[in-house]
Amino acid sequence: MTGRTPRKVDRRCEQARIYARLAGLRARVCHASTTDSSLLTTPASCGPFLALPKKPATDAAHARPHPALPSHPRHRPRLRAPLFPLVLRSAPSRHAPPRRRRPQPCRPQRAVCRPWRARHKGRRAERAAALPGAQGEAPVQQGHLEQHRQPAAKGAGPAADHVHETDFQSSRVCVPCLVHAVPFRWLKSAGFSVSYSITEGCFTLYARNMIEGLVMLTCVAALMEYPPLIDIVKDKWPSDVIERAQQLQAEIGSIGAYSHSKGIPLIRKHVAQFIEERDGFPSDPEDIFLTAGASAGVSLLLNVLITPHKTGILIPIPQYPLYTATLAQYSGVPLPYHLSETDGWSTSLEEIRAALTKAAADGTGVLPRALVVINPGNPTGALLDEKTMEELVWLCEEHSLVLLADEVYQDNLHRRAAHPFHSFKQTVRRLRSPVPLISFHSISKGVFGECGRRGGYFECCNVAPDVRALLYKMVSVGLCPPLSGQIGVDCLVRPPRAGEPSHARWKAETDAIHAALAQRTALMAARLNALPGVSCVDSPGALYLYPKLELPAGAVEAARRAGKEADTLYALELLEETGICVVPGSGFGQKEGEHHYRLTCLCPGVEEYVGMLEKFHVGFLKRYGRSA
Template identity: 80%
Template sequence: MHMISLASRRVHNQLRTHLTRAVTLSQSSFFSHSSPTMRPLVAADLNPAIANVQYAVRGELAIKAEEHREKLASGTTDLPFTKVISSNIGNPQQKGLDQPPLTFSRQVAALMEYPPLAEVVRGKWPQDVLDRAKELQEEIGSIGAYSHSKGVPLIRKSVAQFIEERDGYPSSPEHIFLTAGASAGVSLILNVLITPNVTGVLIPIPQYPLYTATLAQFSGIPLPYHLSEPDGWSTSLEEIKSALLKAEKDGAHPRALVVINPGNPTGAILDRATMEAVVRLCEEHSLVLLADEVYQANLHRPDTHPFHSFKQVVRALNSPIPLFSFHSVSKGVTGECGRRGGYFECTNISDEVLALLYKMASVTLCPPLSGQIGVDCLVRPPKAGTPSYALWKQETDAIHAALRHRTQLSAARLNALPGVSCVDSPGALYLYPKIELPDRAVEEARRLGKSPDALYALELLDATGICVVPGSGFGQKDGEHHYRLTCLCPGVEEYVGALEDFHKKFVEKYGGL
């Protein structure tokens, strides 16, 4: 028996050796790409719609700005500036812009991330912070777990209450979807609205490139309508009607109208009469209204240019139009872009459609819990008389004042430059100056295969380290040139001085105006 056992074991070992060699040879053959049918993945294999997606605020300028930043970090002294200023994107807490986070929001977030911290800070942090974190913890449990796909029910109730207090009309938590930033909500709604290569969506020009990029991704048809720059970038009903007529001639089927209020990149704020006219136009043409209202707290002159939500206008008019309204923690004075928190509210949307939206939201399981906590702090800030209120009021007032000062000073100084005109934005985080460029600059841009304002922006970056977005990335009328800059940059005097000096040298370099 022992001899048989040894022989059996010897055969088993020999067999295992042969099999191991065979598997090794097979793997070697597979990974050597010797198969005549195997070829690498190439761009032509991908969804062709992706090729049409463009997103200017993180395009060529942003890439080159990062290259400059890396050179500076390596210790180079070859560049004519010592820092890169990211004025291309509304990212308040980005390094170099350094808008401070609100203490209340960060304290609540810290306790949600690590609940035992409560015992360490008890008696040191305000009691309303501890109470808020405890309330959320009892509702959510660990933020490392999935929540409801529409978002934590308690937070959706808080959003509904915020909307009711803002507008004076009821809001249902069941009509609220929390999202990974407002952009995720916009993408979800456009996805469900669009029939590829058939559906048209009216978008303002200039517009935030999220809309053209998302339309390209889902093979929707952009139907541009121009805002009126001489009238402070106001929304023109005649332009929207003209776009609808053109769509009819072109065979597109308009299904939705996008309004960004306050505007991006323009900073314009719609007046109540215009909003009412927009709602009536949507009724006439059976359009779904998408109201991008993420800058609703960024008001530089609230007494003369107040914000009204489209939800309020739709309810006041007793209008039946379908409305999706978007908000975010990324803007306002919160500026928590990286948390990816936002929401949209559905108004006049049927239960059938709400169920389909819920199904689509469930595909991604849930929005980030840290973003949902941020939304709760956005819609439930400290109230007067609570321990955190005084500091919260001090911090928010300081941010509002800084944004107002930077916007007004920048607009005034830019308007004093030859060949520059700039609407003094009453809202949002940006200015969108119009620039006249010398003929030689336009010819040089064409030679390089670039838009003239892209050439201007690239030379501005190389000369000053200031990164802006050319107007061609937002859309503009033929023959016009703009760029968008944020009003988030500290040291505004030095910053605007660099813009002024560059503009004068650029005009002189290309032969004057």
């Protein structure tokens, strides 16, 4: 066959879209109809950032148009991809001789025919007059960012379009300049006020600095992703943010490169300093491993501890399902111990001893190796006191258990004066205990909530050097944790200090977050406790409430017939009727015959959705045979 198949015709277009997507751009891609469509170039102002491969052209006289595509350029079909402005112009076929045209600007909108342009020319002029640039605000143009950093004179309009000569003798990909490789949502999250307009076919970006406070992590990440941004915002962003990014850049180089398998040494040093300031005891950076969130550290440690079908791990009930899932993955044996709801979900030593006794009496040969403690608790929000923590350390020493301390909610405290956080590292060092301790922390919780960045760490305390060496070998298999997560950890352990430009705003915003969370938690607990058949323990920490439900027999029977747990039925009907999503307690573990659900206290507008929850609960009781 001498004709080109549709797949071959579109191959270069698809490659252009792939390159654009990798650059974080947006595209409008037109079909090519001849072999010359493979000649893809970029304007000189774009530099080497997006250089597409070239292919030798074939003689236009021998080029044959695709039979499925009309020969006239105006009627050729166009593909549209949700990427950044990218225009692919094809060479003419022998049926459509080229004609000269005036220079065309980069157009992010879809190409349209001349009659449509004529009809809407007046509307475009009206829109252009209403743009911020028309009132004297200088836009940041493609490839001209440095020229437009200062405000324009009053009455000045947008700067000239970023124009490229149209050359129909070879196909061109007209790509935005380097600064626009930064995705817009990313720029917005970094603190820019971003708006974009189409005026006379040109894309315009308006950027105003809004950087302070809790945006610090995003600002540092933005500067690490795009180092030339430092020169643009040097006089506008807080100096401590700039200095931190420059320090990390000097240490890391590029965030696209591998780091040390245990994490960037400078960031591990900062983590050690954070632990020393928190606990008052020294910390060694060599004992610290940065991980892709705390979950990766938990999985690694359980993998090291478990001998399949022979190792038991003591886990609290209710518990975060990560632990049971990871135990199932590595064929470990869960040894559950129940928390005491009547004592505010406190950790009961009697329950732990009972679980150890049961494991020894089973005759299965399961050896308890570790005790998991979540403090503050998930899903309960309970916070351990110092006396209970000391007793847990002595118990681990008595039974030769490794203590796994999940402390990712340590900064989510509602009443710090009455219920302060104490780390297990501090307790172990104060007691001078030889108990092996692994402590976990994460950027997914606290005031950051950056769970998608996958940043966390764990610290080894009283762990033998050969075990640390084994852990190092195992993390080396995964090469290194994500660089963006490591940068997040650095911001977590080094918040703005008193006297630094970002500190006042940082403190005001974090105080507001903690106050709002405490207010919502107290209000929701009081309203839930006022409902019939509901009892809720007040939560001093974490992000949750964990109310207990006394469901009518009709609901339990209906759930049994449907093959569900009764609290699952309750949660599903709540979601269906109100849109409120809660997690049934059966997913966390609970005593036989009990029913709970976990409710998050993060959402604003608590009065509205708690009222909806109250209305649903009363209706649920009536529907299944119990009067409210």
